[in-house]
Amino acid sequence: MPPGLEILHATEDVRRRVAGWRADGLSVGLVPTMGAIHDGHLALVREAAAGSDRVVASLFVNPKQFAPGEDFSAYPRDEVGDAALIASAGGDLLFAPPGETVYPEGFSTAVSVGALSEGLCGAFRPGHFEGVATVVAKLLNMVRPDAAWFGEKDFQQLQVIRRLARDLDLGVAVHGVPTVREADGLALSSRNAYLSAEEREAAPALHRALVALAERAVAPGADLARAIGEAERSILAAGFQRVDYVAVVDRETLRPADPPIGEEARALAAAWLGKARLIDNVAVPPRGP
Numbered sequence: 001m002p003p004g005l006e007i008l009h010a011t012e013d014v015r016r017r018v019a020g021w022r023a024d025g026l027s028v029g030l031v032p033t034m035g036a037i038h039d040g041h042l043a044l045v046r047e048a049a050a051g052s053d054r055v056v057a058s059l060f061v062n063p064k065q066f067a068p069g070e071d072f073s074a075y076p077r078d079e080v081g082d083a084a085l086i087a088s089a090g091g092d093l094l095f096a097p098p099g100e101t102v103y104p105e106g107f108s109t110a111v112s113v114g115a116l117s118e119g120l121c122g123a124f125r126p127g128h129f130e131g132v133a134t135v136v137a138k139l140l141n142m143v144r145p146d147a148a149w150f151g152e153k154d155f156q157q158l159q160v161i162r163r164l165a166r167d168l169d170l171g172v173a174v175h176g177v178p179t180v181r182e183a184d185g186l187a188l189s190s191r192n193a194y195l196s197a198e199e200r201e202a203a204p205a206l207h208r209a210l211v212a213l214a215e216r217a218v219a220p221g222a223d224l225a226r227a228i229g230e231a232e233r234s235i236l237a238a239g240f241q242r243v244d245y246v247a248v249v250d251r252e253t254l255r256p257a258d259p260p261i262g263e264e265a266r267a268l269a270a271a272w273l274g275k276a277r278l279i280d281n282v283a284v285p286p287r288g289p
Ligand code: AMP
Pocket: 032, 033, 034, 035, 039, 040, 041, 043, 044, 149, 150, 151, 152, 153, 154, 177, 178, 179, 180, 181, 187, 188, 189, 190
């Protein structure tokens, strides 16, 4: 076990530890992950450490958010390596529940966050956001933190979880963290491991297309449909095989934004490159990561 990091698998154990911290007046932050930890996850752990006295990271590859035929079994798993990285970023506890702890025999509850889950990735991954909302609601109840940190990299997921916490009065503050990128703009993702060397070269085109789209969308007299079409063409021209969507939406409702486009908008895309389905998004107009 890495120095300073405790690893727990049972709900009673994590609850006891968190209740003890809270009884001592310490605030507790949670960073849910599916493992295959990279610098994007570590940015969340660091933010959580800056914003709370103790940090719990959870590691659970959630079967409910993968549709049949998606990469659940291929998803990279390395608890020992992940624990060392989480410790290095200031994590205090790694909660790694087994599948049957999260979904015991007879589990039959689902949490569904209506309209926000339907468009964008929701239209291409049926059941995905219900799986995400269900596991996040469950993890928040298992750990009972004061706050939880999520990446803007998964922008639709972040908005779904914000809504979930508000709608169900979960009593947890939900914080978003800007996307961590490679030097060439590619958003860090566990799925980047699926890319060949050639595909890795092509991958930053997704971010470049979104930055160009976000710039064009706010230009006076912008033709949004045309700008979206050009973004799709540039992604395909770079070597992606298929674009699931490119969209400019209201960042709160995730409904298509109406021109004139202003700062309430967000540009998002998902596209296939070899075996990897890559997603990305940027603020409109583009600023920071
Ligand atoms: P995952 O393990 O892919 O489910 O991601 C766990 C958390 O890390 C989610 O809140 C993601 O949004 C966040 N995350 C993943 N990649 C990045 C990134 N490149 N930058 C910031 N956060 C990220």
